[in-house]
Amino acid sequence: MKKFTSVSDVENLQEIIKKALQIKENPLSESEKGKGKTIGLVFLNSSLRTRLSSQIAAQNLGLNVLTLNAAQEAWNLEFADGAVMNGDTVEHIKDAIEVLNQYCDIIAVRCFAGMKSKEDDVNESILSQFEQHAKVPVISLESATRHPLQSLADCITIKENWQENRKPKVVLTWAPHIKPIAHAVGNSFAEWMQEMDVDLVITNPEGYDLDKNFTKNVKVIHDQDEALKDADFIYVKNWSSFDDYAAMPEVKENWMLTNEKLKNTNQAKVMHCLPVRRNVELSDEVMDGENSIIYQQAKNRIFSAQAVFSEILDELNS
Amino acid sequence: MKKFTSVSDVENLQEIIKKALQIKENPLSESEKGKGKTIGLVFLNSSLRTRLSSQIAAQNLGLNVLTLNAAQEAWNLEFADGAVMNGDTVEHIKDAIEVLNQYCDIIAVRCFAGMKSKEDDVNESILSQFEQHAKVPVISLESATRHPLQSLADCITIKENWQENRKPKVVLTWAPHIKPIAHAVGNSFAEWMQEMDVDLVITNPEGYDLDKNFTKNVKVIHDQDEALKDADFIYVKNWSSFDDYAAMPEVKENWMLTNEKLKNTNQAKVMHCLPVRRNVELSDEVMDGENSIIYQQAKNRIFSAQAVFSEILDELNS
Amino acid sequence: MKKFTSVSDVENLQEIIKKALQIKENPLSESEKGKGKTIGLVFLNSSLRTRLSSQIAAQNLGLNVLTLNAAQEAWNLEFADGAVMNGDTVEHIKDAIEVLNQYCDIIAVRCFAGMKSKEDDVNESILSQFEQHAKVPVISLESATRHPLQSLADCITIKENWQENRKPKVVLTWAPHIKPIAHAVGNSFAEWMQEMDVDLVITNPEGYDLDKNFTKNVKVIHDQDEALKDADFIYVKNWSSFDDYAAMPEVKENWMLTNEKLKNTNQAKVMHCLPVRRNVELSDEVMDGENSIIYQQAKNRIFSAQAVFSEILDELNS
Incomplete structure (x- = not known):
């Protein structure tokens, strides 16, 4: 798997559900797979389940985890291409992404819809910049139009039930x-x-x-x-x-x-x-x-994330 | 030890003080004990010593640590039972706890007194929800009426002096x-x-x-x-x-x-x-x-936390 | 190296550049060097590159990392000596530093210029308190008048080019x-x-x-x-x-x-x-x-930090 931002990035849905259920049986079965590699979890929005389940999944795979609450901990980001940055924004998202390229083997990002411009949201104005500028695999932790790690967890949960x-x-x-x-x-x-x-x-x-x-x-x-x-x-x-x-x-x-x-x-x-x-x-x-089965669904977020991270690591290690 | 929210959870105070002092001599003596287990440190309030000493104690025991600044990083919490959540609150504390149950082997929480309703504070309106809904051991990182990890550190410090x-x-x-x-x-x-x-x-x-x-x-x-x-x-x-x-x-x-x-x-x-x-x-x-002896007292927060986490792990591993 | 707050803390600049470039070749060559030791990364200001590159560098050396966003996560700090603390400030920087002494083997701190009092900034009113009260090596993650980890990365980048x-x-x-x-x-x-x-x-x-x-x-x-x-x-x-x-x-x-x-x-x-x-x-x-060569420069922040942390560890281990 080269990236994970929608269902179309999944080669075989039944296979990845099966893999996630195997991981659930034995979460530490690939505890060395991510050794020496770093995943950056970038949050432009609030998160409880996604934050914790991604951290657990990454730890289970031996990945180093960098968690960044971008707005509060780093700089106010500019998203407009060609902007003359003489206002409130301090760093262009392009540059933040290029720096993450230098620091991370995988970039995961949460970037909600702004709910102001339909066009911006439909066109994934933020995630698209990650897809365009990232030189490492990009994983969506929920974007303007999709929440694929949630949907994979939903599939796993239906399968189980x-x-x-x-x-x-x-x-x-x-x-x-x-x-x-x-x-x-x-x-x-x-x-x-x-x-x-x-x-x-x-x-x-x-x-x-x-x-x-x-x-x-x-x-x-x-x-x-x-x-x-x-x-x-x-x-x-x-x-x-x-x-x-x-x-x-x-x-x-x-x-x-x-x-x-x-x-x-x-x-x-x-x-x-x-x-x-x-x-x-x-x-x-x-x-x-x-x-x-809502809490079971929440638990499956771990195995959804871990199956995806694992397949991304397969690609990186190949 | 099944949980740790007050002195009554301690079976033998002199024994746990002794254990803490042994840990102080050799903090890494049980560095594999928490392997593959996860402690969630949930902060509803500010923290310096409790935050850092708990993280160090957990790391010394080989535990995975998830730290959550609940208000800033996750969602605005509702505490009232039966609330119709059509206001500012986004997630009920019950649901947050049930999710933490899925992700953590131990839940530690800081929830200060609100200082508005005597009844709420005396009845530990927040901690009591953790005690009620958590299916894993709960540790208080200071609640409305008690700060037991501090008190244990105080006992250790008096013993030493x-x-x-x-x-x-x-x-x-x-x-x-x-x-x-x-x-x-x-x-x-x-x-x-x-x-x-x-x-x-x-x-x-x-x-x-x-x-x-x-x-x-x-x-x-x-x-x-x-x-x-x-x-x-x-x-x-x-x-x-x-x-x-x-x-x-x-x-x-x-x-x-x-x-x-x-x-x-x-x-x-x-x-x-x-x-x-x-x-x-x-x-x-x-x-x-x-x-x-105030800084010595602060240092002993590490060994207080580590002795408690260690006894909780004994229970989980038994 | 006993501390790192300016170029004068570097014994041999060419040697440390060489070391950083060796680390760049093989970042995990000293992955056990920091085992059992803890570095505290204390942020009084925003940070993206410094935050992430320091975390990566520390992880590459096997150090435990404690990251503290002091203002948001802990307490509002008082910086004035002798202050009667009957206002907004809750904890004196001196006491926070003395507590960090108990918890960390290395203290790294970011403390920007306030840009209000020239005298305060020129005299490094905050960093100087760390230099005065810290009993463990202090590393500047940018202070009022200097950003030495950046400058070392700049030297490495010029050397490479x-x-x-x-x-x-x-x-x-x-x-x-x-x-x-x-x-x-x-x-x-x-x-x-x-x-x-x-x-x-x-x-x-x-x-x-x-x-x-x-x-x-x-x-x-x-x-x-x-x-x-x-x-x-x-x-x-x-x-x-x-x-x-x-x-x-x-x-x-x-x-x-x-x-x-x-x-x-x-x-x-x-x-x-x-x-x-x-x-x-x-x-x-x-x-x-x-x-x-700006992104290359950003990447070199990892190796700049790692070379410095490594030399500090040499001192601690000697």
């Missing part, structure tokens, strides 16, 4: 929120599920359809009850409008996931990438109930 | 400050000293008596001069009113510890947990004088 | 900026270049002459074009006025380095310590052009 001899019905359901939230997790989940042997349905209110480039031929249903019927897995996630970018069109029905809504499902397992706003996105009873 | 064949007189003296400060260090010191073979006296102005649950039968004297007489050890620390919670009733006498006040003592050794406000809590001449 | 049998002409040129910037990099480069076998010229506008204590007998030319003529190396850096401390006297000519200005040079290599304000200090075309 599905033994039946038929395709599970997987429903990605929009959930309420109080602020305009990015589309990355929703997009990415849609994209990865289309590579899995599942029946994917997306449900969201009118005005909240995701970017068609990610959902392609996936069925989108605007009636949550209808969509949840017979679901085997429900993935709960908020996002703001894509068409009217970052807007929050009024929603009249209550889209919060509750135990009541689980009744029509096939005892669906409930998933969420976390952090979750309890009693807004889903109820306490769902979060703390036996249908939730 | 007392060879005489009689009980030392130990005086915990209130000191001036400009802000309402928590009771944790005072409470904890009182609690631990009652388990040590010492004569403990507490002195503070009227209105500043500590919570009786921590001081029990300890003599409290409101005249500092009288209390300090013949002291062998003086522990200097400010706290705000407990009865009139977090208030700062006027104090007319000057309670700052000075060399003049040391004259009536038995060449008392002076202790303080740091950070200290010089020339407010105690004078420069005391801080920099030969009676101070 | 000069094979001719004559002294290179090295020009330190002032560059425009929008804020009053410290003199440390300029001072330090001047000081170190005087120990190298080069012809050093400094060029800056009237009113921007550096402190004579650093530039001594170096030729200072106020006409940039004249200074750059036949240059083999150009070091670009802004600084504010030293005489009228931290002022920014008006400059009429355009001092930004451009390709046009490189024409009169001997195909000069361009250097900068980074971060750089593109199209203010130098143009995009220079930064991204083939004359720039």
Whole structure:
């Protein structure tokens, strides 16, 4: 694997899921693989799970880890090409990347959508600079439009929770929120599920359809009850409008996931990438109930990251 | 040891002091004991000594260390049970703890008193959630009402500095400050000293008596001069009113510890947990004088933490 | 080497450059040298290159690394001797240093000029407290008046890029900026270049002459074009006025380095310590052009740090 920023960087999805599950069985089986190599974890945004799971995964592989909270610990970054830097920005992202090239064997970066310019976000204005200027493999720790390490963990979690001899019905359901939230997790989940042997349905209110480039031929249903019927897995996630970018069109029905809504499902397992706003996105009873596999999902972030780092190291060592 | 949040978690105080002193002699004697295990150090508040000494102690034991400055690096936490999270808080502490359960073999947390609600603080509104939801051993790096790793370091330091064949007189003296400060260090010191073979006296102005649950039968004297007489050890620390919670009733006498006040003592050794406000809590001449064993006390924070981590690992490895 | 805060701490400059280049060939050649020892990296200011290169260098030597963002993670520091600490400051720098003495075998500190009091900055009001109170070797990660790890990296980089049998002409040129910037990099480069076998010229506008204590007998030319003529190396850096401390006297000519200005040079290599304000200090075309050795310079920060840490360890182990 040469880089990891979307599902298209994965050669064989079933193989990497299998590898991740082997790592879960024995996390220290490749504890020397990263010896003498350095991974830089660059955070332009907050992180709990991604931060800790990436650090654990790297340590399990014997990698040196450099963690940088770029905004707080280093310099205010300029992202515009050709900028005359006579304002608040102190260092151009290009130069920061070129320096990371000198210091790291792998660069991993978290760069959320700004939610101001649709064009900037759709074009991955920050991640694209890493892809362009990095001379070492780049790993996304969530970018403007995708969160692939989360999606791989989601695949692993579904794999672990599905033994039946038929395709599970997987429903990605929009959930309420109080602020305009990015589309990355929703997009990415849609994209990865289309590579899995599942029946994917997306449900969201009118005005909240995701970017068609990610959902392609996936069925989108605007009636949550209808969509949840017979679901085997429900993935709960908020996002703001894509068409009217970052807007929050009024929603009249209550889209919060509750135990009541689980009744029509096939005892669906409930998933969420976390952090979750309890009693807004889903109820306490769902979060703390036996249908939730949310913490298992969080744990699998370690093995998702470790499988990816391991495949990147294969490339570097080859 | 299954957890470490107060003196009652210690089975045998003299044994753990002895162990800490052995570690001080040879800090790397158990350098493989934590191999393949991970300790999460979660800071909800500032820290210098606790941060660094815990990191050193963990490294000396071969533990992987994850340090998280929760507020700045991760998400704004919700602490209220059943909250409808439609405000500023992004992640419930319960969920953060459940995720830490997935990532860590030991969780250590610093969660100061909020100093707003007496009830919340007395009930350890944050630490109690860790004790309730953590599925791995929990270590307090100072909570609302106690600072046990500090108190153990204090015990070690007194042990090192007392060879005489009689009980030392130990005086915990209130000191001036400009802000309402928590009771944790005072409470904890009182609690631990009652388990040590010492004569403990507490002195503070009227209105500043500590919570009786921590001081029990300890003599409290409101005249500092009288209390300090013949002291062998003086522990200097400010706290705000407990009865009139977090208030700062006027104090007319000057309670700052000075060399003049040391004259009536038995060449008392002076202790303080740091950070200290010089020339407010105690004078420069005391801080920099030969009676101070304050930096030795700071050093012993390493061995206090390491002895505790080591006993927790014994439990995990058994 | 007993400490490293200026070029005068280096016994033999050519030897340490040679050592750094050997380390560059084989960074893990002394991977056990620091085993069981701890270096504390204390940041009172922002850092990208210094932070990461110091961490890498320390890891390459097997040192334990403690990184402390003092202001954000620990306590607000008091720097004034004898202060009555009844204001915003919570811990005296003296006490923080004494605690670091207990925890670290080496203390490295970044403490920029405050740019408010010339006297404080010239007297190194912060670094001097480390030099006075530290009981272990002190390394400067940039102080008020010097940036020696940068200067050593600069020497290494010039060495790598000069094979001719004559002294290179090295020009330190002032560059425009929008804020009053410290003199440390300029001072330090001047000081170190005087120990190298080069012809050093400094060029800056009237009113921007550096402190004579650093530039001594170096030729200072106020006409940039004249200074750059036949240059083999150009070091670009802004600084504010030293005489009228931290002022920014008006400059009429355009001092930004451009390709046009490189024409009169001997195909000069361009250097900068980074971060750089593109199209203010130098143009995009220079930064991204083939004359720039700026990223190589950034990489050499690792080997500069590692050579210094290694020599300090020699002293500790002797």
